Amino acid sequence: MRRGPLLVTFLSGAAVAALFFIPHHQAQAVNNKLLEWTLVVYAFALILGSMSLWNSHARKLNARAEGWPFSLVTLVSLVGITALGIWKGVGEGSPVGRIYNTVNSPLASTMFALLAFVIASAAFRAFRARSVEATLLLITAIVMMIGRVSIGPLISPHLPGVTEWLLDVPNLAAKRAIAVGVGLGAVSTALKIILGIERSYLGRS
Amino acid sequence: MLRSEAVDQTLDTRWFDPARLNILIGVLLFTAFLVVNIFRARAKSDLYVRPIAGLKALDEAIGRATEMGRSVLYVPGLSDMSEVGTFAAITILYRLAQRIAEMGCDLDVPCYDPVVMTVLDGAVRDAYSKVGRPDAFRPGCVHYVSAQQMAYVAAVNGTMLRDRPAANVYMGSFYAESLLLAETGATTGAIQIAGTDKVTQLPFFVCACDYTLLGEELFAASAYLGREPVQLATVIAQDWAKAVAAIAVTAALLLASLGHPTLASWLRAA
Numbered sequence: 001m002r003r004g005p006l007l008v009t010f011l012s013g014a015a016v017a018a019l020f021f022i023p024h025h026q027a028q029a030v031n032n033k034l035l036e037w038t039l040v041v042y043a044f045a046l047i048l049g050s051m052s053l054w055n056s057h058a059r060k061l062n063a064r065a066e067g068w069p070f071s072l073v074t075l076v077s078l079v080g081i082t083a084l085g086i087w088k089g090v091g092e093g094s095p096v097g098r099i100y101n102t103v104n105s106p107l108a109s110t111m112f113a114l115l116a117f118v119i120a121s122a123a124f125r126a127f128r129a130r131s132v133e134a135t136l137l138l139i140t141a142i143v144m145m146i147g148r149v150s151i152g153p154l155i156s157p158h159l160p161g162v163t164e165w166l167l168d169v170p171n172l173a174a175k176r177a178i179a180v181g182v183g184l185g186a187v188s189t190a191l192k193i194i195l196g197i198e199r200s201y202l203g204r205s
Numbered sequence: 206m207l208r209s210e211a212v213d214q215t216l217d218t219r220w221f222d223p224a225r226l227n228i229l230i231g232v233l234l235f236t237a238f239l240v241v242n243i244f245r246a247r248a249k250s251d252l253y254v255r256p257i258a259g260l261k262a263l264d265e266a267i268g269r270a271t272e273m274g275r276s277v278l279y280v281p282g283l284s285d286m287s288e289v290g291t292f293a294a295i296t297i298l299y300r301l302a303q304r305i306a307e308m309g310c311d312l313d314v315p316c317y318d319p320v321v322m323t324v325l326d327g328a329v330r331d332a333y334s335k336v337g338r339p340d341a342f343r344p345g346c347v348h349y350v351s352a353q354q355m356a357y358v359a360a361v362n363g364t365m366l367r368d369r370p371a372a373n374v375y376m377g378s379f380y381a382e383s384l385l386l387a388e389t390g391a392t393t394g395a396i397q398i399a400g401t402d403k404v405t406q407l408p409f410f411v412c413a414c415d416y417t418l419l420g421e422e423l424f425a426a427s428a429y430l431g432r433e434p435v436q437l438a439t440v441i442a443q444d445w446a447k448a449v450a451a452i453a454v455t456a457a458l459l460l461a462s463l464g465h466p467t468l469a470s471w472l473r474a475a
Contacts, residue, residue, distance in 0.1 A: 017232075020225070020228075021221060021222055021225050021228075021229055022219075022220055022221065022222070023217040023219050023221075023222045024217055024218060024219060024220050025216040025217050025218070027220075028217070038286075038287070041320060042285075042319070042320055045318075045319035045320040045322075045323055046319050048319055048322070048323055048349075049316075049319030049322060049349035049352075050319075050349070052316075052319075052322060052345070052348045052349040053348070053349050053350070053351075055345055055348075056345050056348040056349075059345060066367050066368075067363065067367050070363065104353070104356075107355070107356075107359075108353065108354070108355035108356065109355075111355035111356075111358055111359055111385070112355055112381065114385060115381065115384060115385060118384050118385055118388040118389075119384060121388060122384055122387075122388050122391075122409065122412040122413050123412070125391075125412060125413070126411070126412040175404050178404050178407070178419060178420040178421075179404055179420070180447065180450055181419075181420045181421030181447065182402045182404065182420040182421055182424075184235070184421060184443050184446050184447055184450070185289075185293075185402070185420065185421035185423065185424030185425065185443060186289040186290075186402065186424065187231075187232065187235055187446075188235070188239070188424055188439050188440075188442065188443045188446075189289045189292050189293055189296075189424050190289055190292075191235070191236060191239055191439075192436075192439055193292060195239075197243075197435055197436065197439065198292075198296055198427065198436070200295060200296045200299035200300075200328050200331070200332075200427070201292060201295045201296070201299075201324050201328060202327070202328075202331075203324065203326070203327020203328050203330065203331050
């Protein structure tokens with residue numbers, strides 16, 4: 001029963017992998033066409049996504065679960081914005097575009113701005129000197145913070161150089177070691193999927 | 206018919222890009238390692254893979270959630286199916302959902318991408334069926350939230366604060382939202398386990414989570430949890446490839462230091 005999807009996965013995976021090595025314009029045209037197909041698949045999946053969103057919030061609303069007013073806002077927004085988009089269009093200057101710019105964007109910026117506060121609280125937790133490693137991290141962080149601001153060179157002219165060395169040598173070495181592992185892991189996972197060793201993504205058997 | 210000479214000149218007519226020869230050799234070598242180790246695994250089933258603390262803690266997290274009567278929140282990253290990290294998140298959830306079905310606790314999987322949601326829904330249903338508990342599957346436990354990064358974060362953070370899951374598991378590809386999610390989860394007292402292939406987000410997870418899978422451990426997780434010999438063989442092939450990469454980089458470094466940068470240039474090509 002799974003033979004069909006496995007065959008499609010193998011053929012499309014092998015084709016895309018092969019196309020990576022073939023710069024011929026006709027091959028790249030095929031590659032671009034395959035990428036266009038993913039957009040079509042995404043459009044259909046978005047319908048399923050909207051249905052899932054509706055179902056999960058309608059369930060909360062019916063059960064009067066904690067936070068149900070948020071579900072009501074979500075459902076009203078989903079229906080309202082969809083209707084407005086169909087009726088008036090979604091281009092620049094349309095009502096949907098204005099709502100996006102005046103409501104959605106500021107809300108997203110507000111959420112993003114919270115990052116400054118959570119970085120402070122996470123740093124407070126991480127920089128407690130509970131062990132040798134945590135103490136090393138704390139000392140490195142202090143050197144980095146002082147060395148990267150204007151007061152750093154006033155304390156010691158060597159501080160900016162030390163911070164550059166920390167970033168370019170030990171930090172970069174660790175990052176590259178992880179990156180090599182990630183690269184090999186990614187190739188391994190891709191091969192497992194193309195060769196049919198990993199099948200959990202296929203879902204119901 | 207009008208034809209542009211300039212356009213014709215820009216059309217690539219090569220059937221192989223020689224600049225990518227190093228990558229092709231690497232992939233073929235890796236495939237060879239994979240095949241050799243699969244045969245080894247079939248002959249000898251007790252392949253050793255070092256213990257990974259974060260994966261051992263998954264059982265603890267599910268047990269804790271079951272005892273407390275609370276759910277396990279699984280965040281599968283904010284990428285689509287073109288990211289290998291997303292595939293890793295799917296395979297880990299498949300194994301995790303089997304344990305959750307056996308233990309009988311609740312699972313909540315908010316999704317960022319509708320295609321990923323569809324695939325995850327099928328995988329979780331299959332996982333429940335595989336352990337003989339299809340009745341325990343709660344329709345809607347895998348659900349779509351939003352394809353907007355911060356809207357997704359707001360919704361998932363709200364779920365953490367209202368439902369207070371006993372365990373938060375973050376697996377897959379994460380971006381600026383990693384710390385916003387993990388720090389909110391930390392304030393709820395949940396046990397937190399994370400894993401990502403995004404090197405820039407790892408420090409945030411290390412700060413805010415109890416356990417973090419670093420880079421390649423994310424990809425080894427599925428094999429580790431499944432304990433199937435063929436899956437474990439892929440992890441060993443990965444280690445062999447890493448050894449070859451280390452030898453190649455060291456050789457390139459030595460040769461470049463001696464004034465022969467050819468190997469280093471070849472490795473860096475493409």
